[in-house]
Amino acid sequence: MSVTKEQTNVEAQAIAAKKAAKKVSLLSTEEKNEALHVLADHLEQKFQYILDENEKDLQVGRDKGYEEAYMDRLSLSKERITDFADGLRQVATLEDPTGKTISNWTLENGLLVEKVTVPLGVIGMIYEARPNVTVDATGLALKSGNAIVLKGGSSALSSNKAIVQVMHEALGNTKIPKDAVQFIASTDREATQQLFTMKEHIDVLIPRGGGSLISAVVNNATVPVLETGVGNCHLYIDVEADVEKALNILVNAKTDRPAVCNALETAIIHKEWLEKNSEKLIQTLKEHGITVHGDETALKYIPNSVLANEEDWANEYLSLDLAVKTVNNVEEAIDHIEAYGTKHSEAIVTENKDTAKLFMSLVDASALYHNASTRFTDGGALGFGAEIGISTQKLHARGPMGLPALTTVKFLMSGNGQIR
Amino acid sequence: MSVTKEQTNVEAQAIAAKKAAKKVSLLSTEEKNEALHVLADHLEQKFQYILDENEKDLQVGRDKGYEEAYMDRLSLSKERITDFADGLRQVATLEDPTGKTISNWTLENGLLVEKVTVPLGVIGMIYEARPNVTVDATGLALKSGNAIVLKGGSSALSSNKAIVQVMHEALGNTKIPKDAVQFIASTDREATQQLFTMKEHIDVLIPRGGGSLISAVVNNATVPVLETGVGNCHLYIDVEADVEKALNILVNAKTDRPAVCNALETAIIHKEWLEKNSEKLIQTLKEHGITVHGDETALKYIPNSVLANEEDWANEYLSLDLAVKTVNNVEEAIDHIEAYGTKHSEAIVTENKDTAKLFMSLVDASALYHNASTRFTDGGALGFGAEIGISTQKLHARGPMGLPALTTVKFLMSGNGQIR
Numbered sequence: 001m002s003v004t005k006e007q008t009n010v011e012a013q014a015i016a017a018k019k020a021a022k023k024v025s026l027l028s029t030e031e032k033n034e035a036l037h038v039l040a041d042h043l044e045q046k047f048q049y050i051l052d053e054n055e056k057d058l059q060v061g062r063d064k065g066y067e068e069a070y071m072d073r074l075s076l077s078k079e080r081i082t083d084f085a086d087g088l089r090q091v092a093t094l095e096d097p098t099g100k101t102i103s104n105w106t107l108e109n110g111l112l113v114e115k116v117t118v119p120l121g122v123i124g125m126i127y128e129a130r131p132n133v134t135v136d137a138t139g140l141a142l143k144s145g146n147a148i149v150l151k152g153g154s155s156a157l158s159s160n161k162a163i164v165q166v167m168h169e170a171l172g173n174t175k176i177p178k179d180a181v182q183f184i185a186s187t188d189r190e191a192t193q194q195l196f197t198m199k200e201h202i203d204v205l206i207p208r209g210g211g212s213l214i215s216a217v218v219n220n221a222t223v224p225v226l227e228t229g230v231g232n233c234h235l236y237i238d239v240e241a242d243v244e245k246a247l248n249i250l251v252n253a254k255t256d257r258p259a260v261c262n263a264l265e266t267a268i269i270h271k272e273w274l275e276k277n278s279e280k281l282i283q284t285l286k287e288h289g290i291t292v293h294g295d296e297t298a299l300k301y302i303p304n305s306v307l308a309n310e311e312d313w314a315n316e317y318l319s320l321d322l323a324v325k326t327v328n329n330v331e332e333a334i335d336h337i338e339a340y341g342t343k344h345s346e347a348i349v350t351e352n353k354d355t356a357k358l359f360m361s362l363v364d365a366s367a368l369y370h371n372a373s374t375r376f377t378d379g380g381a382l383g384f385g386a387e388i389g390i391s392t393q394k395l396h397a398r399g400p401m402g403l404p405a406l407t408t409v410k411f412l413m414s415g416n417g418q419i420r
Numbered sequence: 421m422s423v424t425k426e427q428t429n430v431e432a433q434a435i436a437a438k439k440a441a442k443k444v445s446l447l448s449t450e451e452k453n454e455a456l457h458v459l460a461d462h463l464e465q466k467f468q469y470i471l472d473e474n475e476k477d478l479q480v481g482r483d484k485g486y487e488e489a490y491m492d493r494l495s496l497s498k499e500r501i502t503d504f505a506d507g508l509r510q511v512a513t514l515e516d517p518t519g520k521t522i523s524n525w526t527l528e529n530g531l532l533v534e535k536v537t538v539p540l541g542v543i544g545m546i547y548e549a550r551p552n553v554t555v556d557a558t559g560l561a562l563k564s565g566n567a568i569v570l571k572g573g574s575s576a577l578s579s580n581k582a583i584v585q586v587m588h589e590a591l592g593n594t595k596i597p598k599d600a601v602q603f604i605a606s607t608d609r610e611a612t613q614q615l616f617t618m619k620e621h622i623d624v625l626i627p628r629g630g631g632s633l634i635s636a637v638v639n640n641a642t643v644p645v646l647e648t649g650v651g652n653c654h655l656y657i658d659v660e661a662d663v664e665k666a667l668n669i670l671v672n673a674k675t676d677r678p679a680v681c682n683a684l685e686t687a688i689i690h691k692e693w694l695e696k697n698s699e700k701l702i703q704t705l706k707e708h709g710i711t712v713h714g715d716e717t718a719l720k721y722i723p724n725s726v727l728a729n730e731e732d733w734a735n736e737y738l739s740l741d742l743a744v745k746t747v748n749n750v751e752e753a754i755d756h757i758e759a760y761g762t763k764h765s766e767a768i769v770t771e772n773k774d775t776a777k778l779f780m781s782l783v784d785a786s787a788l789y790h791n792a793s794t795r796f797t798d799g800g801a802l803g804f805g806a807e808i809g810i811s812t813q814k815l816h817a818r819g820p821m822g823l824p825a826l827t828t829v830k831f832l833m834s835g836n837g838q839i840r
Contacts, residue, residue, distance in 0.1 A: 022782055105803065111792050113802060120814055121784065203814055222639055224815045245837035252839035360832050362442055364541065372531050372835030381840060382533060382831075383525065394540055394623055394828035395644045396815040408814035411802075412780050415792030417665035419672035420801060 010194045013182040014149055014201035017122045020179035021147035025119045027175050029096040032143055035174035036092040040085035042170035043135065043163070047081045053162035054131070061155060069259060074129050074156055084135040084163075087386070091139040094385045097403040098145045107418075114412045119145030121203035123406065124195050126217060128209035129153040134163045137206075138181055140388050144406035147180040149202060151195060153209070154187040161185060196221040208389050211316065226397060226405065228389035231261035231344035232316050233374045236333040236359065238350035239270040243277050245371055246349040247284045252373040253347070255288050259318045261390060262345050262367075262377040266313065266323040268333045274301050274326060285322075294324035313340045330355050334362050341365060343392050345374040366392060366399035430614045433602040434569055434621035437542045440599035441567035445539045447595055449516040452563055455594035456512040460505035462590035463555065463583070467501045473582035474551070481575060489679060494549050494576055504555040504583075507806070511559040514805045517823040518565045531835045537827045539565030541623035544615050546637060548573040548629035554583045557626075558601055560808050564826035567600040569622060571615060573629070574607040581605060616641040628809050631736065646817060646825065648809035651681035651764035652736050653794045656753040656779065658770035659690040663697050665791055666769040667704045672793045673767070675708050679738045681810060682765050682787075682797040686733065686743040688753045694721050694746060705742075714744035733760045750775050754782050761785060763812050765794040786812060786819035 024032075043050070054076040061071050097117060104114040123141045125148060127133045134150055141148035152160040164183040171178045184191050195202060199222055206226045207217040218225050235253055237246045253264035274281070278301040285292060285302070292298065292305035293312040299305050302324065312323040313336070327333050330348075337346055347369035348359040356370040367377040377400060379387025384402035391397045397405035444452075463470070474496040481491050517537060524534040543561045545568055547553045554570055561568035572580040584603040591598045604611050615622060619642055626646045627637040638645050655673055657666045673684035694701070698721040705712060705722070712718065712725035713732040719725050722744065732743040733756070747753050750768075757766055767789035768779040776790040787797040797820060799807025804822035811817045817825035 026781060107796075107801075107803070111796060219642055224813060226815070242837070248837055248839055256840055356834075360830075361446060365830070367831040367833065369833045370835065372833050372838040373840055375840035376527075376531060376833060376838070377831070381527075383527065393644060395646070398829050399831045409818050410780075410785070411787040411797070411819045413787065413789045413792050413796060414776075415790065417662070417668055418792040418796070419668055420676055420793055420795040 010184055010186070010191050011198065011201070013184065014122065014195070014198050016179040017147040017149050017182045018201045020177040021119065021121045023177050024142065024147055024180050025098075025121075025145045027145070031175040032096070032145070033092040035171065035176045036088045036139055036143060038174050039139070039167055039170045040088040043081055043088075043166055044085045046166045046169075047078050050081060050159065050162045050166060051076055051078070054159040056158040057156055066155070070129065074131070074159070076131060076159060080132070084132060087132075087136055088139040091143050091386050091403075094143065094403055096143070097407045102409065109415075109418050111413055111415045111418045114414075115409050116412060117404070117407045118410050120406055120408050122147045122149060122201060124149045124151070124198075124202040124205040124223065126151045126192060126195065126205060126207045126209075126213065127153065128213060129155045131156050131159040131163060133208060134160045134183075135167075136386070137388060138167060140386055140403060140406060142176060142180065144403050146406055147182070149182040149184065149195065151184040151192055157185070157187060193220065196223060199223050206389055226389065226391055226401070227393040228391055228401075229261045229344075230316060230342045230392060231263070231377075231390075232265050232314065232340060232342045233262060233345045234266045234268055234333075234337050234341060234347070235264050235374065236268040236327075236330065236337075236346075236348045237270060237273055238330060238333075238348060238352065238355055239272045240352040240355065241270070241273055241349040242351055242371075243280060246273075246277075247280060249347065249349055249371070249373045251284060251288050253375055254290055254322055255320065256373075256375055258320055261316075262374050263318065264322065264374055265315065265317055266325060266340070268325045268327055268336055269298070271297060271326050271328060274298070278302065289320050291321045292324050293321060295326055297326040298324040316342075330359055334359060337363050337365075343394075344390065345369065345377040347372065347374050366390070430604055430606070430611050431618065431621070433604065434542065434615070434618050436599040437567040437569050437602045438621045440597045441539065441541045443597050444562060444567055444600050445518075445541075445565045447565070451595040452516070452565070453512040455591065455596045456508045456559055456563060458594050459559070459587055459590045460508040463501055463508075463586055464505045466586045466589075467498050470501060470579065470582045470586060471496055471498070474579040476578040477576055486575070490549065494551070494579070496551060496579060500552070504552060507552075507556055508559045511563050511806050511823075514563065514823055516563070517827045522829065527838075529835075529838050531833055531838045534832045534834075535829055536832060537824070538830050540826055540828050542567045542569060542621060543826065544569045544571070544618075544622040544625040544643065546571045546612060546615065546625060546627045546629075546633065548633060549576045550628075551576050551579040551583060553628060554580045554603075555587075556806070557808060558587060560806055560823060560826060562596060562600065564823045566826055567602070569602045569604065569615065571604040571612055577605070577607060613640065616643060619643050626809055646809065646811055646821065647813040648811055648821075649681045649764075650736060650762045650812060651683070651797075651810075652685050652734065652760060652762045653682060653765045654686045654688055654753075654757050654761060654767070655684050655794065656688040656747075656750065656757075656766075656768045657690060657693055658750060658768060658772065658775055659692045660772040660775065661690070661693055661769040662771055662791075663700060666693075666697075667700060669767065669769055669791070669793045671704060671708050673795055674710055674742055675740065676793075676795055678740055681736075682794050683738065684742065684794055685735065685737055686745060686756075686760070688745045688747055688756055689718070690753075691717060691746050691748060694718070698722065709740050711741045712744050713741060715746055717746040718744040736762075750779055754779060757783050757785075763814075764810065765789065765797040767792065767794050786810070
């Protein structure tokens with residue numbers, strides 16, 4: 001493979017980020033917070049320029065006939081830009097996750113051991129068409145003392161470029177070097193792939209977007225990855241489930257925001273409960289326009305349903321479709337989740353505490369709910385202040401990731417000549 | 421690629437481990453500790469069988485003419501088996517890392533949020549010819565509520581098989597299912613590679629061994645990896661270094677156990693210090709039989725040295741060879757470590773606290789030493805009780821990894837019908 005100009009550029013940008021990361025890591029909390037306020041103010045001032053550039057992306061989107069939800073995510077407004085700025089100011093209020101002594105002790109020979117939190121270094125952010133990620137991720141990376149390399153989706157290219165340009169202008173008036181925020185402007189696929197293997201310059205890759213983006217990164221990257229977001233979430237309605245709680249939670253988890261990763265995709269229903277409560281269930285589903293893809297038993301009780309196939313169990317619908325699997329007991333529910341879940345958020349509705357405890361012990365997921373909606377798996381809802389994504393992996397960080405997920409540790413040993 | 425019998429077996433073993441992991445995760449601390457004692461006692465009882473099987477590996481090793489250090493690592497004795505057993509008993513005394521509530525809070529709507537530690541699930545251990553890893557890793561995995569899939573080096577095959585057989589016999593008298601300890605007996609390369617991509621059944625891979633083993637795993641695995649062990653460790657002797665401390669630390673870090681990963685490989689020496697102290701340095705190096713591979717300036721002051729080339733800076737000698745790089749200041753030392761270090765253990769000797777602080781802030785490694793030997797980067801030496809390896813990566817765990825590195829977290833939410 002010959003080295004193209006783009007590739008050289010991407011590597012040069014990553015190297016510049018690495019160098020800048022050292023400088024950011026030495027800044028005080030106050031210096032970083034001040035910089036976030038400067039960024040916020042400047043984004044608000046330059047809102048018109050950003051909107052003009054955003055219009056170019058929207059025009060391309062309209063020409064290509066992108067669907068409404070997609071256009072909505074892409075579209076900026078003065079209010080949205082104010083939200084971005086307020087997000088940065090909010091991050092400035094959060095506790096600095098670096099420089100904290102997690103533990104310290106002295107060995108018998110007098111050697112002092114300190115375990116302290118430090119920035120990861122350079123964060124590689126690979127994301128789809130949401131310009132807000134450009135601002136949010138930058139704010140979180142800088143607050144935690146890191147540099148960031150941004151690779152946004154090509155459909156938001158003009159918007160992202162404008163946002164980064166405005167942020168670069170602002171950084172000129174702060175202690176943070178411009179090089180700490182790198183934007184890969186190339187829409188070349190190879191530019192993205194190059195980031196996958198830059199272990200020397202990039203400390204972690206965070207993909208945010210659909211399942212195919214995430215698996216492309218996970219399967220091809222040698223840089224460590226913080227896997228985020230795909231949520232095939234289940235709600236198990238136990239035989240001892242309270243009817244009102246079950247239906248309220250089902251509706252909320254399925255319909256509040258169907259396109260997000262903590263939305264419900266499959267209801268697993270105990271057969272006895274279904275038999276007893278099918279009328280209320282049918283009415284609720286109808287009221288909220290939910291289409292059921294059920295197994296054969298489900299179809300017996302819920303008319304106008306589609307027969308589910310293997311794909312339905314694995315599918316993240318992100319719509320008002322709902323898979324319905326019927327079971328004879330909690331163990332079958334757990335097995336189904338084991339087979340098809342994505343280890344994101346799983347819920348049980350039951351009045352039986354032992355059943356709930358078994359479910360929460362045995363189901364392998366980042367967030368387990370007893371008698372509550374899966375929609376709470378969210379840094380904001382849980383009070384984290386901000387979120388870089390929701391980890392569905394087990395190593396390093398699991399569930400909603402706030403600022404501490406962007407740090408690592410160092411062991412610092414201070415002695416006066418100790419040898420072993 | 422056609423599916424061979426071996427491949428089917430490996431997958432079946434991984435699936436069995438996953439199933440067993442659920443059972444282990446539900447055991448109490450007492451049940452796990454009791455099992456570790458049963459394992460320890462049985463290993464001691466069956467020492468002769470293990471030694472007989474070990475002799476087969478040794479015979480093959482002798483026939484193949486393996487070098488002495490290698491044969492030493494492979495060779496077992498009654499005392500070594502007692503050490504294995506004592507290691508398991510020691511792990512039984514350690515705090516259970518699972519089931520700990522890291523934090524808990526209640527949202528305004530009354531939803532209780534608990535962040536608790538849980539086992540990772542199934543640990544895949546890929547290692548070279550040290551039969552002790554078979555016992556150590558099993559003990560740590562079980563104590564932390566995990567199952568383990570062991571893939572040891574082929575030169576220790578008979579020894580490892582015997583150890584696992586004895587452990588399986590012992591597990592029959594415990595609450596831990598035998599399936600929680602799987603040993604891949606195939607020496608087929610594909611068997612190992614199959615473990616690399618079993619994301620559904622294996623939660624983490626831990627390679628322990630030389631650099632080529634580790635990079636094979638890191639570069640090819642889609643299962644998350646805990647990278648361990650390669651240590652190209654540096655000692656920077658500053659212009660303000662105390663001579664006695666510097667020489668003592670150099671000798672200890674280089675010669676105490678040259679073959680381990682926290683041994684010194686490159687001394688970076690300030691030119692002025694070298695000029696002033698070359699006589700003492702030469703004498704010390706000579707006394708301890710250390711061969712210097714130095715840059716041109718180093719060669720001027722240290723006679724009988726070899727001129728270092730690019731490879732010397734990157735090399736983990738694991739012998740009494742030492743690369744010597746001369747610099748004009750601490751910044752050059754930091755840059756050299758940035759270019760060639762493996763983020764393991766790096767030390768500075770200086771009486772200047774500001775210089776030490778700069779070094780410890782800017783050098784990116786798991787363990788940084790001021791006026792002490794790199795040899796302390798070790799779970800045992802630091803008081804961790806036991807160690808599964810030394811992480812040279814930044815995510816999840818960094819530096820010596822004790823039991824907590826084998827856990828992850830779950831968010832458990834308990835409500836009474838909360839929706840968003």
